[in-house]
Each structure stands twice: as structure tokens, then as C-alpha cells.
Amino acid sequence: MSERPLMVVVSGLSGSGKSVALKTLEDLDYYCTDNLPADLLPAFVRSVGGLQETPPKLAVSIDVRNRHQDLAQIPQWLSAVGELGFDPRLVFFDADDAVLIKRYADTRRRHPLSHFGLALADAIALERQVLKPLRSLADVNIDTTDLNVHQLRRRVITELGLADSSLSLLFESFAYRRGVPADADFVFDARGLPNPHWDPRLRPLSGRDSEVAEYLDGSHDFADYLSQVSGFLDNWLPRMRSGTRSYVTVAIGCSGGRHRSVYLAEKLAAHARDNGWDDVATYHRELD
Template sequence: MNDAPKGLDIAGSQRRPGTLPVILVTGLSGAGKLTAMKALEDLGYETIDNLPLAFLAALLSPGAEHPARGVAINVDIRSRGFDAEQFLRRVESLRARPDLDLQVLFLDCAEGVLAQRYTETRRRHPMAEERPVTDGIALEQRLMSDIRDDADEVIDTTLLSINDLKRLIAGLFPLDVHAGLSVSVMSFSFKKGLPREADLVFDVRFLANPHWVPALRPGTGKDVEVGAHIMADPVFAEFDERVSGMLTFLVPLYRREGKSYLTIAFGCSGGRHRSVFMAERIGGVLRESGHRVTVIHRDTVFA
């Protein structure tokens, strides 16, 4: 369920031999582009921030000196001479180059969360000038909408922590194409929305809910007592066996197809008990099968 209009598995496909990996990072102001660029730098990309659009073709010209591994370039509304239509034309031209493996990463975020981020940091939105920050956000959303639609990967950071965003970047854009499949197993609350980055989503709201047991309500799915309550549900054993079997069957198939990153999400009402328990349990099952697994709890903070 990746929000990626240009294809379901572009980042996960095998890179063409002999090509230079190029990530164009763009998106809404305040949506996490700085964090994304830092994550790409940590992966080994040479990073260039706020490049004027006119310099893009020259930087990537066939005769130019290129980094040995890959380059990540941030081009957005702040960049001198930025124009959405011109950006799309240049991207189309670069995608046609046989020596480049180019992908566009668009960072998106809900308007209310963006406004809150600007209020908390007291920064001025680049499109707001003397107007309210919400006016600047709305204008930028309109100007960037065509670029969002054309992007290879769209990451909505509305509900992501900085560490979760870094994990997603690491899985989507690995420079080591032999690193294999990286699996993230996530818990979430349906009340806070589906995780857009999820490839597979399981609704576990049918399982016995510890929330209605006063002694268990303050706990989480990591607690033994909470787990025991969930496992006591008469349907749990069969569900657990079927899901575990299906995923241990599917994950190697995704890896065989060259996918580098897979997100499996378990959702319940509050994102605290049943989804956390299942994410931890399935994460353990997949680790025992030899897979690289990270477990993320999107909507629960642990003491």
C-alpha cells in the first residue's frame, strides 16, 4: 500500500548495472526533507541541499565527475528559479538517461501538523510572507501537487517519528543492493489512520480487547498479562498460525522479486494492546526465520 504513483515497487527493484543512483528529494516545507537528506547521507549518498533548478542538468551531465556510490539532491520551493512544470520536464529528461537510476522522493504531511510544527519552532513558512502560515501551506500544496503525483515514492510524515522516517529511507533507498530484504513490522491505531507506507495491513480488532479489563488497561501488548489475555481468545491460535504461516511464505517471495523493504502493519482500536502484541509476536517469528526485522510501534509511547 505504498503511496507511490509511479509504481508499487520502484525502490525495491534491482538497480540497473552501471548506473548512478540519484534521489531527488522534494516535498512540502516542514515535512521532513532535512531528516530525509541526513538519512541518505548516513547511507553513503553524497548530498546537495537546495540546488537551484537550473544547475540540476549540469550537475548530472554525462561528462561531470560523479560520486562513486550515489547522490541525493534536494530541490524544492526554496530553490532559486524553482518552477513545478520545469522541474517535471527536467525529471522526465533525466529518467530517460541510461546512465542514471533516478527516483523522486516526495515528503508530504497533513496541513494541521505542518502548521503546528511551524508554530512550535517559530519559523516563517517560505510561502507565507506576511500571511498566516496556513495560507503558505495551502499555496505550496497547490504548487507541488503535480510533482507529488509524478513522484516515485511519497512518504507522509504526519504520524512518523524521526527514527521511523530514517528507517523508511534506509529501506527504500539502500546503496548496498545485496543487503537483502529489510522487514518492518508496525503496530498502529485505526483511530489515527492507516499507515500509508504499509504493504500489508492486518486488522486485529476482532481479538479480545484488554482495554475492557481494568487491571490490563494501563499496560501494553509487551506485557505478559496482556499477551496472555489476547492468546486466551478462542480464535487466536488459528489466526496466529495462519498469519505466521502466510508471512513466512510470502516474505521470501518478496525478497526473490528484488524488493528491498517490506512493511507489515497490525492495527487495533487504540494501537496499544492487540496490535502491539501481534507486531512483537510476528516480528519474532520472522526473525527466527532469518529475516532482518525492525518492530515499530507508531502510536504507543513506552516508558
Template sequence: MKLIIVSGLSGSGKSVALHTLEDLGYYCIDNLPLFLLTELATVIAQLEDPVYDQTAVGIDARNKPENLATLTRIIDEARALGLECRVAFLDAQTDTLITRFSETRRKHPLTNADRSLREAIVLERQYLEPILRGATWHIDTTHTNVHELRDLIREQVAGESSPRTSILLQSFGYKYGAPHDVDFVFDVRCLPNPHWEPELRRLTGLNPAVAAFLDGHPEVTRMRDDILAFFDRWIPEFETDGRSYLTIAIGCTGGQHRSVYLAEALRNHFEAGGHKVMVRHRELP
């Protein structure tokens, strides 16, 4: 069982780190009162519930300073329970943090009528010093944007710079209307239509006879290869940008033959590349 504690300066990217861990399958809890961490670790160790096999907890300066000083002891106790416990500490230069708060108009948790933003950041560093000393990873986000921070977290936790995008392929018939809420739509009505072959009309693009018919036309192969070449070129860019899901719709006249065949061809290609793929043939029963 893994327990990751995410801490650091306000404005340094802790929320981004927790969201990234959530995308990696971690059960995430933000702003947990530190005095509850021991109880949480004990419950996780005893439950042996797969849901909590990977848990991440956000700890910040809203905890009392005397509680923050106990974190090292709490981590030792968690490890004694059999948890693999690591600490990610996010930091940034003070001027950068001030700029970020100014741009977002957020209120620093330690500012008040008698304490300026700069003074609050200095005080926060003092409060979090015990956590920094025991951190497994110290990540400086001064010159890091959101996407770069996500990659840093993935590299540290999962050993990968970007996750594979999950792909939803949908075939459809234009005669019934184009689908909504898709990222890409390809119109393949220009391809030879098996509907006009009497022996193929009642079949679908899932049938080997229909596939053989379409395979026999070079324009079908060119269309398939052009679509695949486009996505082979651009999916890595979507993944670098943190895109988790991509929906691709392929339409022919009735949604029975050409669109179904090409959706299945794309499925085979993407699955061979390590993507999680779902296929929906909207017009098939």
C-alpha cells in the same frame, strides 16, 4: 555513481524520503544551497570514493528563485560528468499541507508577517515549478502516510517495497540476569538440559553432540518450530512498518547449551530467508 535530488513542497515528506534513502545506503545532504550542487557533483565524480557512490541531496524553496531555475542545467552538467542523476519531486494538495503545518505547528519557510500560509504554499509552487517540470518521479503524498511513502521511495529507488529486517540473536543464562533492550525474550528452561549429562556438561550448544542430544527430544523441536512460526508470521509486518532491527534473546539456566543451540537454529533459518543476522552468546568465552 548515483545522484538523487529530493525536492518538493514543504510538508510533503522530503525529510522522510531522505531518511529512507539513507537507510538504503545513500549519503544524504539536506537543504544544500543549489549553487554548491555543481561543485558537489564534480567532487563526487573525481573522488571515486565508495562512500559517495550513492548520494542524495535535498533541495527546497529556501534557495533563491533564480538559483532554482538553473537546476536543469546543473543536472545536465552532472550527467556529463558520468553521474546517474534523478529528481524526486514530492507534492501534496494545498489543504493537506495546511493541515500538516497546523498539526505540527511548524513554520513554513516562506511565511512572514505579510504572507499567509496558503499564500506561501502558492508562492513555493511557483518557485519549484522548474524542478517539477524536470522531475524523474512526481510523488503525490496527499493520501500517503509515512510508511506508505517509505515504500514508494524504496520501490522507485531499489525496486523493493520494504527492506529486510536485520536480526540480532542473543543467548543468555538466567542465573546471570536477563538482558535489557531486547524486543523479544524466550525462556527455554523447560527443555531437557544437557548439563545433567556428564559427557555433555563441559560442552556448549555449538557442539554437535549437544545438538544431537537436543534434536532427539521432540519438545525441543516443537519449541524451535513454534518460535520460527511466530517470526515467519510477524517479521513481514515489522518490515512493512519500517522496522530495521530486531533483537531476540533466548535464555536457559546457564546460557551454555539450550539457548545457544536454539539461537544457532534461528540464525540458520533467518539467514536462509535473506536476513542479515548477528549472534551473540553472552555467557560463552
């Protein structure tokens, strides 16, 4: 990786995960700007890059909201960024049309090209055409069709070589009836534990609620289970550090994915943090 400070340009299809990528870079102490006019790219680097004695890490999002004729000049502006002492990297995000359409339906957002009076599928097709030169120019292409938010965050970190020597841990809860997460490294089955679902008072709640926590904490079986799984992970997670592995997913499943697995994932994540793991996240598939 270059010793020069990175200047990451995030681009791609609307709804493909650009906002998640930019937030990930922001969490890694990048100075981030969304929807920068492409012709201002060199000026942005000159301005922000001179704010500190040590040049900061920079990231911008440039997408179809730019003037289309400006997008054609991206190569010369990236070259100008290089002449300013930065290492420019263009990362392009994409996803299948059907997935993009579903994401728009779920969020009820409008496509940025909808003001042309186009149907959503036609707007996506036009966007693909307009952004085709950027995709071919990209240093990294990331397809987010099958990625959740946490997987996308990891891809950004690993593809740009931003991972340090530590291991990133994700504790994910899930419902067995919807299948085991495909990316799980360890899977633990919590269906043998007392189920808060059968308590009418607790049924509408989740493992994030204190009433469910009190119910499970009062069970000897739960305490034994948590202790044994924690001990197993304490023994084996440190052995999974390697030059090629940057993350591990620990999946905990129960019948509905709302109570037992959620609370266990939170408890195991807290235990990992208490034991010195820095990069620890939770993801509750049936809740998030």
C-alpha cells in the same frame, strides 16, 4: 537502471516528506546534504564524488529556500552532473493543501515563506508556483497525501529501483475502532486475548513497556496465539517473494491499539529478524 552512480535530487513542497526521503537514502548509504544551494550542485558532485576510488551514491535536497532564479537553471546543472559521470534523478514530493496545512499544525513548524508575511495557505500556493518547473522536470513524482512514514520510505525505494531481491516486512499495530490499515496484506485480530487495559496499573502503559509484556507473557492464550501466527507467517511470507513485490504489511489489531497489538507486533518483528529477515520494521499507528 544505469550502471553509473546515482545522484538523487530531492525536491517538492515543504511538509510533503522530503526529510523522510533524504533520511531513507542516507540509511541506504547515500552521501546526503540538505538544502544545498542549487548553483553548487556540480561543485558538490565534483568535490564529494572524488573522495573515494569508487564514486559514492549522492543525494541532495533542493527546495524553495533556494534563490528562485537559481531554480530555473536546474536543467543545466543536472546536465553538468551527467557530464561528471553520475546519473541524475529528480524526485518531486507533493501533497494536498489540506494535508500540508494539517502537518504544519501538528508539528507547529513555520513555513519557509512565512517571512514574507503570508498566511500558510498563501505561502503554500506561492511555493507551488515557484516549484512548478521542477515538478514538470521531475523523473519521479510522489504524492504523499495518504502515505505514512513507512509507506513513503517504501515508495522512495521502489520508485528509484533501489529494492534488492529481499522482502521488506512491516508489522503494524492498530485499533479496530479506527479501521483496518488500507495497505495491510495480512490482518490478525488480537481482541480475544486478555486485555491489559482492565488493569488500572497497566492502562496508562503500552505494549512497549515491560510490565505489559510480563502480563501478556503470563497468558497461555497469548503464547498459543503468538506461536500459531508465527508459524503461519513462517510458512507464507517466503512464498510472497517475487519480482514485483518488495514489501509486505502484517497488521495486528486490538480494541485500543495500545497494548496487545503493539506487543504482538514487536514480538513478531523480533521473530522475523531472528529467522533471517533483514529489512523488518514496526509501526504503531495509535502511538507513533
